[in-house]
Amino acid sequence: xxxxxxxxxxxxxxxxxxxxxxxxxxxxxxxxxxxxxxxxxxxxxxxxxxxxxxxxxxxxxxxxxxxxxxxxxxxxxxxxxxxxxxxxxxxxxxxxxxxxxxxxxxxxxxxxxxxxxxxxxxxxxxxxxxxxxxxxxxxxxxxxxxxxxxxxxxxxxxxxxxxxxxxxxxxxxxxxxxxxxxxxxxxxxxxxxxxxxxxxxxxxxxxxxxxxxxxxxxxxxxxxxxxxxxxxxxxxxxxxxxxxxxxxxxxxxxxxxxxxxxxxxxxxxxxxxxxxxxxxxxxxxxxxxxxxxxxxxxxxxxxxxxxxxxxxxxxxxxxxxxxxxxxxxxxxxxxxxxxxxxxxxxxxxxxxxxxxxxxxxxxxxxxxxxxxx
Amino acid sequence: xxxxxxxxxxxxxxxxxxxxxxxxxxxxxxxxxxxxxxxxxxxxxxxxxxxxxxxxxxxxxxxxxxxxxxxxxxxxxxxxxxxxxxxxxxxxxxxxxxxxxxxxxxxxxxxxxxxxxxxxxxxxxxxxxxxxxxxxxxxxxxxxxxxxxxxxxxxxxxxxxxxxxxxxxxxxxxxxxxxxxxxxxxxxxxxxxxxxxxxxxxxxxxxxxxxxxxxxxxxxxxxxxxxxxxxxxxxxxxxxxxxxxxxxxxxxxxxxxxxxxxxxxxxxxxxxxxxxxxxxxxxxxxxxxxxxxxxxxxxxxxxxxxxxxxxxxxxxxxxxxxxxxxxxxxxxxxxxxxxxxxxxxxxxxx
Amino acid sequence: xxxxxxxxxxxxxxxxxxxxxxxxxxxxxxxxxxxxxxxxxxxxxxxxxxxxxxxxxxxxxxxxxxxxxxxxxxxxxxxxxxxxxxxxxxxxxxxxxxxxxxxxxxxxxxxxxxxxxxxxxxxxxxxxxxxxxxxxxxxxxxxxxxxxxxxxxxxxxxxxxxxxxx
Numbered sequence: 065x066x067x068x069x070x071x072x073x074x075x076x077x078x079x080x081x082x083x084x085x086x087x088x089x090x091x092x093x094x095x096x097x098x099x100x101x102x103x104x105x106x107x108x109x110x111x112x113x114x115x116x117x118x119x120x121x122x123x124x125x126x127x128x129x130x131x132x133x134x135x136x137x138x139x140x141x142x143x144x145x146x147x148x149x150x151x152x153x154x155x156x157x158x159x160x161x162x163x164x165x166x167x168x169x170x171x172x173x174x175x176x177x178x179x180x181x182x183x184x185x186x187x188x189x190x191x192x193x194x195x196x197x198x199x200x201x202x203x204x205x206x207x208x209x210x211x212x213x214x215x216x217x218x219x220x221x222x223x224x225x226x227x228x229x230x231x232x233x234x235x236x237x238x239x240x241x242x243x244x245x246x247x248x249x250x251x252x253x254x255x256x257x258x259x260x261x262x263x264x265x266x267x268x269x270x271x272x273x274x275x276x277x278x279x280x281x282x283x284x285x286x287x288x289x290x291x292x293x294x295x296x297x298x299x300x301x302x303x304x305x306x307x308x309x310x311x312x313x314x315x316x317x318x319x320x321x322x323x324x325x326x327x328x329x330x331x332x333x334x335x336x337x338x339x340x341x342x343x344x345x346x347x348x349x350x351x352x353x354x355x356x357x358x359x360x361x362x363x364x365x366x367x368x369x370x371x372x373x374x375x376x377x378x379x380x381x382x383x384x385x386x387x388x389x390x391x392x393x394x395x396x397x398x399x400x401x402x403x404x405x406x407x408x409x410x411x412x413x414x415x416x417x418x419x420x421x422x423x424x425x426x427x428x429x430x431x432x433x434x435x436x437x
Numbered sequence: 438x439x440x441x442x443x444x445x446x447x448x449x450x451x452x453x454x455x456x457x458x459x460x461x462x463x464x465x466x467x468x469x470x471x472x473x474x475x476x477x478x479x480x481x482x483x484x485x486x487x488x489x490x491x492x493x494x495x496x497x498x499x500x501x502x503x504x505x506x507x508x509x510x511x512x513x514x515x516x517x518x519x520x521x522x523x524x525x526x527x528x529x530x531x532x533x534x535x536x537x538x539x540x541x542x543x544x545x546x547x548x549x550x551x552x553x554x555x556x557x558x559x560x561x562x563x564x565x566x567x568x569x570x571x572x573x574x575x576x577x578x579x580x581x582x583x584x585x586x587x588x589x590x591x592x593x594x595x596x597x598x599x600x601x602x603x604x605x606x607x608x609x610x611x612x613x614x615x616x617x618x619x620x621x622x623x624x625x626x627x628x629x630x631x632x633x634x635x636x637x638x639x640x641x642x643x644x645x646x647x648x649x650x651x652x653x654x655x656x657x658x659x660x661x662x663x664x665x666x667x668x669x670x671x672x673x674x675x676x677x678x679x680x681x682x683x684x685x686x687x688x689x690x691x692x693x694x695x696x697x698x699x700x701x702x703x704x705x706x707x708x709x710x711x712x713x714x715x716x717x718x719x720x721x722x723x724x725x726x727x728x729x730x731x732x733x734x735x736x737x738x739x740x741x742x743x744x745x746x747x748x749x750x751x752x753x754x755x756x757x758x759x760x761x762x763x764x765x766x767x768x769x770x771x772x773x774x775x776x777x778x779x780x781x782x783x784x785x786x787x
Numbered sequence: 788x789x790x791x792x793x794x795x796x797x798x799x800x801x802x803x804x805x806x807x808x809x810x811x812x813x814x815x816x817x818x819x820x821x822x823x824x825x826x827x828x829x830x831x832x833x834x835x836x837x838x839x840x841x842x843x844x845x846x847x848x849x850x851x852x853x854x855x856x857x858x859x860x861x862x863x864x865x866x867x868x869x870x871x872x873x874x875x876x877x878x879x880x881x882x883x884x885x886x887x888x889x890x891x892x893x894x895x896x897x898x899x900x901x902x903x904x905x906x907x908x909x910x911x912x913x914x915x916x917x918x919x920x921x922x923x924x925x926x927x928x929x930x931x932x933x934x935x936x937x938x939x940x941x942x943x944x945x946x947x948x949x950x951x952x953x
Contacts, residue, residue: 121859122859124857124904125857125858125859125902125904127902128859128900128902128904129859192809192812196812199818206831209834209836209837210834211836212836212838213834213836213837213838213903214837214838214901217900217901217902219902219903219904227903227907228836251808254804254805254808255804255808255809256805258801258804259801259802259804259805260794260797260798260801261798261802263801
């Protein structure tokens, strides 16, 4: 459908250096006064040749690099990769590794959604929830630091096992944290999610219809915010997710049409509560064992290729690995969830006001490291 | 003002000065005192804002500069701004560019001459006091548009126009809310307004004709937040989301003047609210036996209101421009009309 | 019309709730740790497994260069020559015989990605990641840490060392 523009269409640049673009993203806007006619994203400012680089490093050495793809949720990035290699090599991990991986992945998901919520509040203009989210995230990072030694980029999930076992009272302290944390989510809802000004700014903008989302291939909270109940953990369970009892958080259009920015944001907050449920169940079932039992001495997968999908906090993360039998991967390709979200962003941002553009961009929760690789 | 007169008489050869100079001297000295006090207050307020925001956010705020909880942080920041390079671009309209910060500052500062700090501590008891203050708010708009225009930057102009629209739209509900207070008093003079609230806390206007004047207080408070460009109405400052605000092209001390003008405005608006609604310099008990001096009570009330302004800033998000306009024209204005009608009816028939 | 008043009512209530939640935080303790005056508190100290600066106890290093091979960013340079049969035998602290003499052992911390893969590959566990994170320098070359102490004996090795030190 051709849109008739009245008057001059002005080209504006929302440049790579910008406090609100969550990274180095350039948006080329064509605006007609206040209304945006087109918002073309230009990516590539953070391209670090990840996929080519991985062809020169051996399989265990790729894990630190997968951390750096989506640095806000590094545990989940590593998990996807090691699951892919284990699938290719046919390694069976023991239960302790399995449950610990689930706990770490869900803690990483909470940490990532806290960043998303906090920075979204920043974009909308309220600076307080950001600090509260980060204060809670610090405890999670402390858990990671005492287990593997690093706060943000862990190298914890190894092919066939884990780097270190957790401290003896880890489970108890994690449950204590979750008990402390769940009321904090209600606090966050009071100051941000249910705040009338926030709802007015986000509940009627950026409507992503379910059919449009599915046709673009959007996954994760962005898709679930549009009402489509699709989660890789339920659709193609890995790591034994089928034995955990949790619901898929779906946007229901509480305050506006389904698929608005508010819905996408709220799906993340509801998911945090579901993560807490999963963590409780996993800690209760954690068996004793050795986490490095099944780590192979030399990683030399057989010839072949594998595609493994996992549910990263930002969507469906896919790793496609082609192996030619040598200790280094022949080809590694990452299917990044934020990349598809950026494509849908262009569609959604037609005809909105410039002030709403920031709200929409923040609701898609992109991390440029993953888009550009 | 009598004490200032007495002080001036002590200067040797004071009587030899021409009549006109001697007539203006008390006011001039008063203004210097108020300017000095205001600058000190702003120092305190900026530090206070940073501490309040930090504690709401579970942080500590300034702790280093000056030793105890970083009280000298504002001084250090001001000194830094003074030492920065003063950039005035060739493409700007130089006269307007240089004049704009001062006009905004004058709009904030000139209102202090009619504020009654104490029973006799007022520089000039204009009989149109409150109207004068409202008019000065409009003067600030001229300064902002000048700043936006003279920067020769389309985004600054855009931001300046938005700020001007915001301030002008919120002046109307503010003025009408003030009318609810003027009706019982019968005079626009600030001293008369405070005198009508003497006698104790039950006489403060905020508790008269309940809840009408209380609602007028709320409406005026919200409108004054918009006048001062504070969150949730800080579109002019947060324009840096996409386009720049009206004070982008200003560096160093010129920017500092805008900053000082904002905090002076904050204090001025808080002072106006205490005078109109919270009894001004009168204390909680009966006035003739007031223990704490008037200016101190006034100051404390103003600071409490400023604390409320800061609290609102750090808990609420920003409104979008069209929602801001909706709030002013479609919510605040009808309610303030209704309140004026209500208070007027009650004042005449009850 | 009803919506108009409902909006105003909802707006007021939610805004007051947000303000109340924020107000309560004025009286909670801050979580800031005032680094650099305070580096550890009763609640938090640096964990033992923290992965910061690398340190190699060169007396235990057998020069196998497994660490250099494991490193994904190639930040470790190891050059070792075989010890001659006539030299006295040297042992590490856990009893392994040292067959090689390591004359170049450089770690470039500007390249290191702090993954720790080198520490796991070391057979004598002489390479560890310490908890030292305050080592900013003004010159990038000061971040290349030289651990080797032995001087080489073969002429080729001596030439290499001289070239490296130039």
